[in-house]
Amino acid sequence: MSGHVAPKSLYYLIFLALMIGTGVTVLVAKFDLGPLNNIVMLSVACAKALLVILFFMHVRWSSRLTWVVAGSGFFWLLILFSITMSDYMSRGWVPGTLR
Amino acid sequence: MHGVVMVFFFLIPSIPAVLGNFLVPIMIGAKDLAFPRINLLSWYIYVLGGVFTLFAALSGGVDTGWTFYTPYSTAASNSHVMSAALGVFITGFSSILTGLNFIVTIHRMRAPGMTWFRLPLFIWAHYATSLIMILGTPVIAITVLMVAAERALHLGIFDPALGGDPVLFQHLFWFYSHPAVYIMILPAMGVISEIVQAFSRKNIFGYSFIAFSSLAIAVIGFFVWGHHLFVAGQSVYAGLIFSFISFLVAIPSAIKVFNWTATIYKGSVSLDSPMLYAFGFIGLFTIGGLTGLVLATMGIDIHVHDTYFVVAHFHYIMVGGAIMGYLGGLHYWWPKMTGKLYSEAWSKFSALIVFVGFNLTFFPQFIAGYIGMPRRYHAYPPEFQVLNVLSSAGASILAVGYIIPLIYFMYSLVAGEKAANDPWGSRGLEWEIPSPPPTENFTVTPVVTEGTHQYVHPSQEVGVA
Amino acid sequence: MLDRHAEHFPGPIHQPPLVANVDAIQPGVHAEHAYHPRLQHHFDDMEQQVEASTLGMWVFLVTEIMFFGGLFMAYLVYRWASPTGFQEASNHLNVTWGAVNTAVLICSSLTMALGVRAAQTSAPARTQVGWIVATMVLGAAFLGVKVIEYTDKFTHHLVPGPNFVWEGQYPAAAEIFYSLYFCMTGLHALHMIIGLGIMTVIAIMAWRGQFDSTYYTPVEVSGLYWHFVDIVWIFLFPLLYLIGYHYH
Numbered sequence: 124m125s126g127h128v129a130p131k132s133l134y135y136l137i138f139l140a141l142m143i144g145t146g147v148t149v150l151v152a153k154f155d156l157g158p159l160n161n162i163v164m165l166s167v168a169c170a171k172a173l174l175v176i177l178f179f180m181h182v183r184w185s186s187r188l189t190w191v192v193a194g195s196g197f198f199w200l201l202i203l204f205s206i207t208m209s210d211y212m213s214r215g216w217v218p219g220t221l222r
Numbered sequence: 223m224h225g226v227v228m229v230f231f232f233l234i235p236s237i238p239a240v241l242g243n244f245l246v247p248i249m250i251g252a253k254d255l256a257f258p259r260i261n262l263l264s265w266y267i268y269v270l271g272g273v274f275t276l277f278a279a280l281s282g283g284v285d286t287g288w289t290f291y292t293p294y295s296t297a298a299s300n301s302h303v304m305s306a307a308l309g310v311f312i313t314g315f316s317s318i319l320t321g322l323n324f325i326v327t328i329h330r331m332r333a334p335g336m337t338w339f340r341l342p343l344f345i346w347a348h349y350a351t352s353l354i355m356i357l358g359t360p361v362i363a364i365t366v367l368m369v370a371a372e373r374a375l376h377l378g379i380f381d382p383a384l385g386g387d388p389v390l391f392q393h394l395f396w397f398y399s400h401p402a403v404y405i406m407i408l409p410a411m412g413v414i415s416e417i418v419q420a421f422s423r424k425n426i427f428g429y430s431f432i433a434f435s436s437l438a439i440a441v442i443g444f445f446v447w448g449h450h451l452f453v454a455g456q457s458v459y460a461g462l463i464f465s466f467i468s469f470l471v472a473i474p475s476a477i478k479v480f481n482w483t484a485t486i487y488k489g490s491v492s493l494d495s496p497m498l499y500a501f502g503f504i505g506l507f508t509i510g511g512l513t514g515l516v517l518a519t520m521g522i523d524i525h526v527h528d529t530y531f532v533v534a535h536f537h538y539i540m541v542g543g544a545i546m547g548y549l550g551g552l553h554y555w556w557p558k559m560t561g562k563l564y565s566e567a568w569s570k571f572s573a574l575i576v577f578v579g580f581n582l583t584f585f586p587q588f589i590a591g592y593i594g595m596p597r598r599y600h601a602y603p604p605e606f607q608v609l610n611v612l613s614s615a616g617a618s619i620l621a622v623g624y625i626i627p628l629i630y631f632m633y634s635l636v637a638g639e640k641a642a643n644d645p646w647g648s649r650g651l652e653w654e655i656p657s658p659p660p661t662e663n664f665t666v667t668p669v670v671t672e673g674t675h676q677y678v679h680p681s682q683e684v685g686v687a
Numbered sequence: 688m689l690d691r692h693a694e695h696f697p698g699p700i701h702q703p704p705l706v707a708n709v710d711a712i713q714p715g716v717h718a719e720h721a722y723h724p725r726l727q728h729h730f731d732d733m734e735q736q737v738e739a740s741t742l743g744m745w746v747f748l749v750t751e752i753m754f755f756g757g758l759f760m761a762y763l764v765y766r767w768a769s770p771t772g773f774q775e776a777s778n779h780l781n782v783t784w785g786a787v788n789t790a791v792l793i794c795s796s797l798t799m800a801l802g803v804r805a806a807q808t809s810a811p812a813r814t815q816v817g818w819i820v821a822t823m824v825l826g827a828a829f830l831g832v833k834v835i836e837y838t839d840k841f842t843h844h845l846v847p848g849p850n851f852v853w854e855g856q857y858p859a860a861a862e863i864f865y866s867l868y869f870c871m872t873g874l875h876a877l878h879m880i881i882g883l884g885i886m887t888v889i890a891i892m893a894w895r896g897q898f899d900s901t902y903y904t905p906v907e908v909s910g911l912y913w914h915f916v917d918i919v920w921i922f923l924f925p926l927l928y929l930i931g932y933h934y935h
Contacts, residue, residue: 252729253728253729254729256739256743257739257743258729260743318750322743322746322747322750323743325742325746326739326742326743326746327739329742330735330738330739330742331735331739356746356749356750356753357749357750357753358753359750359753360750360751360752360753360754360756360757361753361754361756361757363754363757364754364755364756364757364758364874365757368757368758368761368870371866371870372866375847375848376847376848376849377847377848377866377869377870378847378859378862378863378866379761379863379866379867379870384847384859384862384863384866385859385860385862385863386765386863387764387765387768390760390761390764393760394757394760394761662728662729667731
């Protein structure tokens with residue numbers, strides 16, 4: 124723990140950003156933008172998560188180890204997603220079979 | 223049932239829980255693990271999980287194997303899948319909490335001067351193991367939970383009849399369960415690294431290579447799970463990649479084996495019982511590892527998939543590796559843990575019996591599997607008779623080899639000679655404190671000024687060029 | 688018997704003592720760290736204790752990421768397999784309730800952060816408890832909305848199982864979607880309930896005046912947990928509620 128005390132105004136600012144982000148995703152989801160829907164939705168979600176992690180969870184002022192630990196969780200999730208999907212997406216590449 | 227109990231209740235917790243909980247704090251010069259109460263909690267959780275699994279065993283068992291493959295486990299099996307699965311789910315948390323405790327302890331509780339590269343290799347191995355426990359175990363927990371939800375509430379997740387995909391279950395299951403194999407073997411490797419140094423009276427050959435190979439096994443282990451799915455309907459291209467990455471695991475494993483042998487080379491070797499187990503480990507692990515390469519080859523795997531060849535392979539790793547390491551470690555640190563000495567003659571004898579019995583049990587299974595005997599059937603054609611009889615005979619001998627230590631260990635507790643601080647002439651913080659260690663391990667926080675396992679001062683090391 | 692090694696082996700050529708300068712280690716060495724009543728016996732000082740606790744919580748949160756990760760993996764595979772089916776199914780979720788709940792959780796994260804800050808700055812116990820209770824009220828509100836939503840699903844036969852009824856084009860995908868919906872939001876709600884339990888304990892501790900700028904680890908680490916649960920919802924909301932918002 125950093126022991127760093129962030130000013131209240133920063134917390135309110137982050138809160139405002141999170142609320143605006145929520146509004147933006149809901150608004151964008153109303154329109155059919157094709158694949159862009161997903162991109163916007165997920166980038167906003169990631170940005171919001173990042174704000175919470177960095178400021179509300181004090182990672183911004185924490186040791187490098189905390190950065191690594193927090194990052195490793197998401198990195199391993201990415202391993203799980205990407206390798207599993209590499210199987211599903213390459214199904215049927217061999218002509219005449221389902222594999 | 224055998225698989226559930228052995229994997230989740232013996233192989234995974236054995237070395238970390240029995241030796242790790244005791245030795246990790248001592249070896250890094252700490253008074254205790256970072257969270258002693260969480261440590262106790264993980265024991266209670268383990269017992270609770272054990273109760274569920276025991277209930278499943280006593281009330282008729284589970285016929286899904288330890289893998290709980292869907293849709294059989296969710297739609298067809300009418301054995302006690304729920305309670306066994308819950309047992310696995312609950313025990314998973316005990317494993318997670320142990321891993322968490324080790325990671326925090328190793329990061330935050332090291333004695334002054336105990337830098338990362340002065341850590342004993344046992345600690346490195348446990349650190350790598352803990353990483354897998356942390357990153358993998360939650361995935362199997364949620365997977366087992368989904369199986370339970372599908373079985374109990376008919377939520378469609380994996381059952382094709384409900385629109386699900388059973389291969390997804392296998393992906394999620396093996397994402398944990400392949401790295402779990404390294405949870406079982408890495409601590410044993412850590413034990414062997416300690417024993418080999420102590421009984422060769424030499425500094426470990428290639429310290430940093432062994433340390434990093436532990437981490438490499440832990441990390442690469444997360445990229446190879448698909449080699450369990452070669453015939454499960456996985457795409458050929460994914461199979462190719464998984465096959466290739468599986469070969470890579472052989473590199474850090476081989477680094478360890480070569481470095482151990484290089485350590486023994488020209489050492490002042492004494493054949494005490496821990497060292498006998500270490501020799502057993504190195505040989506059997508090599509056989510198990512090399513047959514692993516055979517199985518990682520996609521073409522051959524399709525031939526020997528689900529045969530006794532696979533059974534023999536993983537028993538060479540699990541029994542020949544993990545259990546040899548566990549027994550070796552138990553013999554090595556028994557005087558330290560209990561303060562009592564056991565019978566050296568009997569322990570050497572039993573190490574020999576275990577080695578012979580083990581090989582007699584499992585080597586015939588390589589042959590039987592290669593010529594086509596499938597696993598998971600109780601019956602077999604007459605041409606496999608000889609091999610099966612050999613295997614059964616070996617199992618009986620192996621059992622004797624396990625019972626003898628039980629007897630002389632018990633005996634040593636009541637009537638054993640008192641052990642000195644350092645009965646083997648080993649190096650390391652754990653051998654500088656009384657046997658058994660006092661509460662809080664150290665009366666004064668130790669200050670470490672050099673590598674803790676220096677058998678020879680680096681400036682005077684000779685021989686291995 | 689084992690001690691024969693002494694003669695049997697020449698032993699190490701040279702072995703300097705591992706524990707150097709034992710005499711130099713006096714109790715006074717750690718004098719700069721004043722004794723704190725909350726220091727547990729096996730830690731050297733408060734700093735080590737605090738660092739261990741925070742790191743422990745972060746490692747636990749990594750396991751939580753992987754725990755929810757399995758469900759997200761399933762979601763990814765099935766949505767990839769039938770994207771339109773998922774949109775159709777998602778269209779039946781109530782976006783308004785979802786958005787309200789998102790706002791409620793973000794508010795609770797704010798009050799939580801301010802609660803931690805109150806402890807950090809040695810604010811009066813009343814203030815600390817105030818923020819924590821506000822967090823709990825918002826958390827309870829979230830769960831209340833969840834109950835309304837679940838009831839709605841039950842009455843409309845949207846709970847997977849024998850009573851599942853789907854009028855649209857993709858009944859199989861819809862059933863999978865709702866299976867995942869209940870697993871994911873159910874697990875999330877369970878975490879909220881556990882969070883409320885933790886916050887109750889923290890509120891009592893704060894009320895007793897146990898937290899000030901020298902010791903506030905329990906508030907800090909429970910706050911980390913609370914924020915994590917919020918983050919999970921930040922992803923669940925768009926992935927479950929919004930993918931079918933424009934679907935007709």
